[in-house]
Amino acid sequence: MSLPPIAAWNVRGFNNPIKVKICKDLIAVHNIKLICVLEAKISRSSVSDSWFSFSHSLFENENCCDNFGHSTPGRIWVKWDAAQMSYTPSFSSSQLIHGLVCVGSMPPFYMSVVYAANMIEERKVLWKDLLDLSSNLDMPWIVMGDFNCFRFAGEKAGGIPLNNERLGELNSFMFESGLQDLSSVGLFYTWFNQRSDSPIHIKLDRMLVNSAFLDAFPSAFYKVDSFSGSDHTPLILNAALFRKSISRFMFKDFWTKFDDFWELTQRAFERPMSASPIAHFYDCLRDLKGNIRRRSWNSSNFISNCILELKNSHAACISDLQRDPLNPIFNLNFKATCDKLALFQSAWYSWISQRAKAYWLSQGEDDLGFLYAKIKSRKNRNVIKELSSPTGLLSSHADMAVALINHFKTLFNAPTPILENSFNIPVGKMIPVHLIDSLVAQVTDAEIKGVVFAGVASSTPGPDGFFICFLSENLASFWL
Template sequence: MDLVNWHSPILMVITETRLSSARADEIIEALPFDGYAVVDTIGFAGGIWMLWRSDLVHVDVLAATEQEIHAMIRVRSQSFSWLISAIYASPRFEECCMLWNNLRMLANMHDLPWAHMGDFNEVLSADEKYGGNPICQRRVRAIKECMDDCSMMDLGFTGPKYTSTNKRELGNLIQCKLDRCWVNPGWKEFYPEANVTHLARINSDHCPFLLNLYPFLGSNTDRPFRFQTIWLSHSDFLVVVRDAWAGREGNLAEAISNFKTKAQRWNREVFGNVFLRKKKILARLLGTQRALAVCQNSFLINLQKQLTEEYNLVLQIEEELWAMKSRTNWIIAGERNTSYFHISALNKRSKNRITCVQNNEGEWCHNVEEVKEIFNSSFKKLYKTEQVFCPVTPQWSSD
């Protein structure tokens, strides 16, 4: 939910889900995507979910196996389509070879713009692995030959070098770059500025990555002040209220304004903004994982564990916050329901969010300034009139 809230993806791929059947359906329904394709797990192994927002993108699923989902993509604001392959490669070499052969056959069947993304379970060079056994050159040749036959190029990345870890202590630590995004030249022509960012890894042994087709331009308008009932759980909050109202009992407007100022400062300096704390912890965690990719030591490993624990504590506070915001007291013992409360609180907001509009020529505009101009010109056209003078009809009277 955090990834969706922060990055607003139109399509999301989740690999190695370890879930299937009713539990998978329950989780997918709680996410803000109304289209999905699922490859079920085998026991607790594997699993691929491809989720999308059908109001922003049209997806036509073409084929799926235990290791891949292939679909045709058309972003609704654009006039062209391209092929996406969501990959979760098996760690077993024989099954990997089946995947590489499937990709070769698909490459011979079309000349469309094409992107592969997911967990390939292979490194391409010794530089992409730290610790453990030496890389297997046979496996490296197999994936490289497949990508060459498909005319694919690696998009590169920014962020931590390694995307996977075994979460062990320094002596037994293994880190690898297993997750990546490949594209063919036709896809690169459509999205020349596209880039991949490795995001912070939390409880998973893999870090998520974000594929940006073009920069996102959001709005920085100030949000209105809202009283958070979770503040009442803090012992110092009553002091903030008392100080804000002291000597202002006769002036309600001044007391409210003073309370707003003091509460915001207190929330920032003492209680702490939950979402800001989460982002700060993630930023520190990302920096730690960057450093751990370059210099492996016990201090960084322990710091990574500490930051992960802090993040999980903040999640508990966030759960209470969303429960209060949604005015829902239903909490199943032992199960975090943050996503349920999040959906309850943000359902109307997400439906009312405008991400793009059509101009008079029927073209979709995503740029914030262009959207503002379209709204302004439309309202001016609707309410403006060319009549600047209204003649007064003379009134005649008789004696």
């Protein structure tokens, strides 16, 4: 099930009937069910006119809200198809409308629509309002619109470069609020000054999300559509509900903390060799992998559940000690519970660090929340959302798979060139005679062990899901 497309667009004035027409065209092309019209430049008195409201409606069953009471002229006008979804605003200011989006049985989420002021001092009020809102949010949250500032120097082409203080404005807000950039497709720059003599292109419009939003919609992305009738590009959100997929096997470092893991490993590699050494080795790994999958501690959920149970036991032990602090049984239980809790918390941190690959966090506070956000952000970015092909723009996984397969079939199965054997290929540099024997010599056990034990333990796993640390550390006692 997918979320109906949602759009945000700085149209530079919505009084003009032409602007209404281009918004309707955008809605029709992308089947949009909610649109945030930015820099609307609508007066409060105009909205109270029934004919004006009717002529500027975008949906058949339209509901809307605005912040026209906080700014003159009005900046933000949110419109949606009430037959498909609802938007309930709970806070508004001259630069912001914040509210809850509900779509059928899908999880509700908060949406903040932003049209930031041009002056940095005025934008500080916006950042404060959003930070105040974020302190009470534990649900999916998305912030979209025109931020009138950007994050990195590479997000501006042309004009006068900004200093680091100005560049840090949006980055500081995102760090404090826990928001991150949602992945996007389409154009990179979202604003153009429409000048050919001194052109300036900047990424001013974007969508930001929190970790809870990526939990609910991990494949979400927004499309930066082409310019049409405005110097800003429209942003269109596309999101689908999370669908649990079969995850590939990946070796987890914390397994080594369980005695059962070592018993399985020893049992797998004690089998008599019945094939070549490399075939026997892969058979052992395959057997070990299957046995691990059948154990309860295979999933990282096992660690998190154990931590919750141990925390409850820890609280109960403390309560017992408050009643009878010198009871030897209570003290013994408390010490055992603390040791187990430390063990499982260490295992949990090991897994999160392994998934996040945050090497530079090896020293300092163990910020698991940050690591979680890093994992979800990378998963959201490392997915092909759309693919441009000779047949058009492809978005479904099946269509993209077929296009990629056909592309490489054409690339690697080209027809045989005419007169293939007639080419006169000159002899290039040849391998020196004294090196030929070493190139065809049998690989020794010492060379294999040298390569394996020299590998980086935290490197990317191989196709079988095992990290180099499994070979270099965990199998050292079984080698040869």
